Amino acid sequence: MKNKISSTIEDYLGVIYILERDKEAIRGVRLAELLGVSTPTVTNTLQRMVRDGLLEMNPQTGICLTPAGLEQAMTVMRRHMLAEWMLNRMVSWSNLHKEAHTMEHAISNEVEANLIQSLNGPETCPHGNPLPGHESVVKDWVALTEIPVGAQVTIRRVHELAEEGRDVLSFLEANGIAPGIQARLVDNLPFNQTVTLDVAGKSVTLGFALARYVYGEIVL
Numbered sequence: 710m711k712n713k714i715s716s717t718i719e720d721y722l723g724v725i726y727i728l729e730r731d732k733e734a735i736r737g738v739r740l741a742e743l744l745g746v747s748t749p750t751v752t753n754t755l756q757r758m759v760r761d762g763l764l765e766m767n768p769q770t771g772i773c774l775t776p777a778g779l780e781q782a783m784t785v786m787r788r789h790m791l792a793e794w795m796l797n798r799m800v801s802w803s804n805l806h807k808e809a810h811t812m813e814h815a816i817s818n819e820v821e822a823n824l825i826q827s828l829n830g831p832e833t834c835p836h837g838n839p840l841p842g843h844e845s846v847v848k849d850w851v852a853l854t855e856i857p858v859g860a861q862v863t864i865r866r867v868h869e870l871a872e873e874g875r876d877v878l879s880f881l882e883a884n885g886i887a888p889g890i891q892a893r894l895v896d897n898l899p900f901n902q903t904v905t906l907d908v909a910g911k912s913v914t915l916g917f918a919l920a921r922y923v924y925g926e927i928v929l
């Protein structure tokens with residue numbers, strides 16, 4: 710019988726799934742940064758995952774999930790997002806992601822099915838990221854770097870890869886930026902690499918590095 714996949718491997722699967730879905734390059738350095746481990750550790754773990762049939766390493770296409778790896782990764786991400794909703798009333802919005810990371814690995818098939826039912830089948834996580842299979846929900850939301858100056862937006866999503874930075878979520882929360890919030894794009898300064906939002910009368914400036922991971926729906 711196949712051993713249960715460890716929490717570490719599940720965390721790798723989740724991050725690789727997101728990078729692959731969004732067609733970002735899957736590099737050891739990037740994984741090390743996102744997972745908070747050293748590059749040699751990443752290399753070792755990736756080799757184990759290839760050995761276990763979860764990943765393929767192809768000289769042309771690089772690292773990609775095998776069908777078995779993809780299935781596991783989707784399950785991990787779905788459970789992570791359901792855990793975020795489960796914790797929604799218990800911890801602050803900026804702590805949901807971190808707390809869910811510890812809980813997601815302990816969710817069984819039965820608990821998962823019951824969570825989906827009791828949460829009325831959510832299509833996104835509390836940060837606005839799509840549950841696997843619900844990507845079409847987010848397709849019309851635009852990154853703040855691409856929104857025209859002067860546009861009124863409803864903030865809809867803070868990308869999974871930005872969720873990894875706790876300081877990022879605390880900063881957004883402290884400045885009132887979360888899904889459902891109204892804002893106006895005041896300026897976009899490429900020479901300065903910043904966008905500025907008016908959020909309930911308060912001016913909030915984000916660097917492009919973060920603004921490209923925050924999405925809004927243009928209202929007018």
Ligand SMILES: [Zn+2]
Nearest residue numbers: 789793806872
């Ligand atoms: Zn999360």
Ligand SMILES: [Zn+2]
Nearest residue numbers: 793834835836
């Ligand atoms: Zn989330």
